[in-house]
Amino acid sequence: MAEGETEKEYDTRKAIEELRERFQGLTTALKESPQSPLEASLHFCQEFCQVLVEHAGRWKTDEDPLPLLEVYTVAILSFAKAASCLSSECENVPLLLEKLALSCAELLLLLPHHVPGALWEEFQSSMKLAHSLLQESGSTQLCLLAVLAQQDGVWSNTTLSSILSNQIPQIEQVHEYLELEGPTLLNMRIKHLIKVNSYRPVVLHTTNGAHVEVY
Incomplete structure (x- = not known):
């Protein structure tokens, strides 16, 4: 536990680290999969959703929205990093990405007017990178979040x-x-x-x- 860190903050940090590692594991499995690109992509999307639901379920939107923002930030960037390995024939890819973007935007609108600086900066840098990675394949699903990330806050x-x-x-x-x-x-x-x-x-x-x- 870091100096000055509460037990709750420590638990959240460890949970986010675990989430990031699990997404990295899914991406590695996708790259090394012996299945066809379409089958591997379908499997990746299914596993990705299961991991996301499992981790997001640890917090309630009306009680702990900030950890959920971290969850979505990690999830979206992880998905964007894996996008180049996903089959263009897999219909679940754009659908999942769009759902991620809309759910994250809805959460952002519910957040208190002041989001801690470090968390907002992480969101900004992650969305900028994720949007850039996805644009390489012609995807525009993150345009909405990219707009929010350009600002100093959701309502600023x-x-x-x-x-x-x-x-x-x-x-x-x-x-x-x-x-x-x-x-x-x-x-x-x-x-x-x-x-x-x-x-x-x-x-x-x-x-x-x-x-x-x-x-």
Whole structure:
């Protein structure tokens, strides 16, 4: 146990290390598999899901969301590192990757406004690398997470903060923000805000008298 580390923090760190090792073991088995590329990929996806569910089940989203963020961060990067060995004929590969990205994004929206710096930096660097690795094979499933990773926090965007605090930003800033977020992430934010009763529509007036309603 490291100096100043609580027992809970130690248990979490060891669990994440074990998870990383198990994913590495799956990737090694994939590379050395005597099965056909398609069969090996199907088996990898099945085993990957089992390991992820087993480890993620150790924590509850409403009680310990930060360890779960570590789990998803390790899982996504591990999957991206194995992607070059997965068969393009395996339909489970893009489906699993998309599910990972959406589940991670949903978790991020639930996190407290301040995520510990080291954890957020790990998420940022991991998503940048994972997105880069997957782009080499033409995969874009991590675009949503890559957008979040560019920012200082899940809710830290200045234009978003202005809207949520009932301030009216410049319409150009709103357009830039909407283009950056994209429809999927924006809709996820809206659903989250409605769920926690924090949603208020904002009408932004342009100089020519028209208006844009931000939902």
